[in-house]
Amino acid sequence: MKAEPRENVLKIAKFLGQSYYDRLIEDSSYLQNVLRYSDVSTMKQYTNDSLAQFLANPLPAGEEIPDGLKVLHKVTQDAPSDAKLVRKGVVGDWKTHLTPEMNDRLNRKILEKLAGTELPQLWKRHGIM
Template sequence: MDPLALIPLKTQQEDAEDERSYQVHSDLVSTLPEDSRWAPVRKFHGFWFRDGWLPSILATREHFLARPGDVFIAAVPKSGTTWLKSIVFSVVHRGRHPPHHEDHPVRHANPHDLVHLHDQLYRWRKNPDLTGLKGSYGIRPIPLDEALDMFCSGITNSGPFWRHVLEYGNEHVAHPDRVFFLKYEAMKEDPVGSLQKLAAFLGCPFTADEESQGVPAGISELCSFSNLRNLGVNKDGVLEKGRHVEKKLFFRKGKVGDWTNHLTPEMAEKLDRITKEKLSGSGLSF
């Protein structure tokens, strides 16, 4: 059962308050700086957001209360989020779902069905259209060089990218018990080692018996990109979480360095230069 279905329907008074709150946030969004070269986005507190989603983001920011034991996976789109969701689920629930079991949920459900998207956590129960997640996205295909220019200037969905990296990186240094900073390349290079560090951070380190039985390696194999991509549950059908997305679109090549097939040397040099400038003095590098 979808755990969101357990949330009780709101009263008429609560619905009216939601409508009022949404309208207040919508009015605020309409006054913010905008850009529409790729899709309609608005700038709020230094970050760019899809304008149709921003009222709900602001409502979530206003009402959502995290619990001490909550775990959030924060990442930009297409950076391995789906892969990491399967790993976190399998690490946390390995006692009930050993990786070698044929009925393991990862083999039968898309990772986004196992670990919900944050945009689904705050749901306007009676009128889901208020989330702004349905209807036309208004995304316009643009040339790669123009997209790169926008990325480098920070005008992307939830951009600028470097500010996210810096803020999470700084929090990791200040509070390593609360923020675990992962790099995609490091996970690809040493998946089992990354799993062990992740399990320790989540408060459920692998025991000596689990290590000797190959549990970390089993989870790594189960959640490997090649295995996930070839599972029927991730190849067929659509994911319906307020929007319809073909499941196969969540999995691309999953290879480090594939950018060389898309970016020219000049584009790569520009991106490297700006990355070094933005992260200068932080101790972070890519």
């Protein structure tokens, strides 16, 4: 996605359905919006700002809120944090949070589950595996 965002967005659109692909091709403003709003810096700002706003304010009365969000809200009210849902946007950064043994185990599991697909080779080409 990071190397060729336009091409990959179009591939995803085509996978989801020809009508999505056609709309992006016929009206470039749609494609530009998808590219702009799926950019890591935009997602980081919007998502993290929205999360901070959600956690800073009381839950709205009378609205149906999933239990998981209620628990998250309560826990953060008791012990506020500066948690971020969107962090760096660095490809493969998750590897820095695992031990070498954990990375090896995860790579084996990924290769096992994705056997027969082109994803492992694609990921290796981009330095993810």
